[in-house]
Amino acid sequence: MKVGLTARQLVILAADYFNEGLKDPEDGRKRFESCQFLWQQMKLQTEQLQEELNRKLFDNLISFLKKSHSDFHDQKSGWSCRVRSSEIPTAALLLGKLFFSYIHLINNSTELMPSSPGHWQAPPVVVVFKDLESFPANVLQEFIVISSYVENQTPETQVKFLTNDSYLKETAQTFLENLHSYHENFIPVLRCLHQFTCILPKYPLGKQIRELYCACLEKKVWETEDYISALQLLRMLAKEELVATLQKCVEVLRPYSERQLGGTLKKLEEFLVQLQCHEGKILATLLEMKETRRTKKLSKFESLRLEVIDFLDSLVRDYLAPPETQPLYEVVYFSAASILRKHLNAVPRIAFHTALNNPSSYLKSLENEAGALTNAAPDICIAYKLHLECGRLINLYDWLEAFATVVNTNDDSDLDSLEPVDEMTHARFIRAVSELELLGFVKPSKQKTDHVARLTWGGC
Incomplete structure (x- = not known):
């Protein structure tokens, strides 16, 4: 036999714990107020100690940056100075803040900027952050990879970035998710583009996929002369080559979900069906044009071929943008390869x-x-x-x-x-x-x- 019991939810406040076992509620209230006062004092002293520690750490970091290559500008032509400057000094910042206001720092530094670009030459300095996830949000607000994005936003958005911690965290999470989606879409489109370019004469974008990958990482590949020449050659592909290449692209995209590239796979399959269904009509049209020598009006096959190549070009522009266009790309990419190569290739x-x-x-x-x-x-x-x-x-x-x-x-x-x-x-x-x-x-x-x-x- 089941008995349904309903109980009224009791809301117990923190102050109620101090009244247990006491006859006078006034004594419990005073105990609770004293506890709150002591807790606020402890919290305030802890924050002051943390702020003082952060200030000292930041001052030490500034001192380290000044002393790391202090004689570089005076003796940078000497052999010993060049040897010392080839070693990258490294500092470890365990906790604390960065600049209290990045915009304020930029405004103050503009007055001290030298007119000659040579004065800006300096060896690199590495600062290692330990346990970056536990840093407060204002550290990420001052981070260069965030500041470069904030500078291009509206004033209202800039204020939200610098004052609203929740908005900053949500935006940073969105950036990381977009970066992950960027990587998921980049590889399949790159492989599809390689299927088209590897059959071209003289391989304008490289024979191996790694060559095409490097070209896409360095700059906007659709603005290069090699890419423009490759599109011109693709617009002259024969029907057999175009159908075979589309079939390879369909096989490349088939393992990927529709969520990644939208309707790209479906669109390529439609192109493939149109090319295969209109085979007889396309051949008849080509023979008729050859006899009449009409070159002004495009045939159905030529129009369909141009449509396929234009669709491929749109995929390249949408999904093969260089990593520099993505916020927070510095988390997974390193652009100064020459410096890294210099230290890895020992003498x-x-x-x-x-x-x-x-x-x-x-x-x-x-x-x-x-x-x-x-x-x-x-x-x-x-x-x-x-x-x-x-x-x-x-x-x-x-x-x-x-x-x-x-x-x-x-x-x-x-x-x-x-x-x-x-x-x-x-x-x-x-x-x-x-x-x-x-x-x-x-x-x-x-x-x-x-x-x-x-x-x-x-x-x-």
């Missing part, structure tokens, strides 16, 4: 010189002896430093004596009491010289058998 000679001349840059155990020639360094480093002090030809015996002096001498030993070179030291020296010869720093001399020729100069 072996400079790396060898740094490792051999200053092993403390790689070995932490030698940090206290940076730049000093001691027996704690590897044998090849000792031999390399000694060979830098020699001329074009190096006497092997003198080199061995200097090597043994460094290897067998302690800080508290007497140089006059050194013993002759033992077999172990001799073997270590031979191995170090052989390694230097393998790296291309020295080679045997044909002039003197007891000498080796030095092959590098200038410290590297």
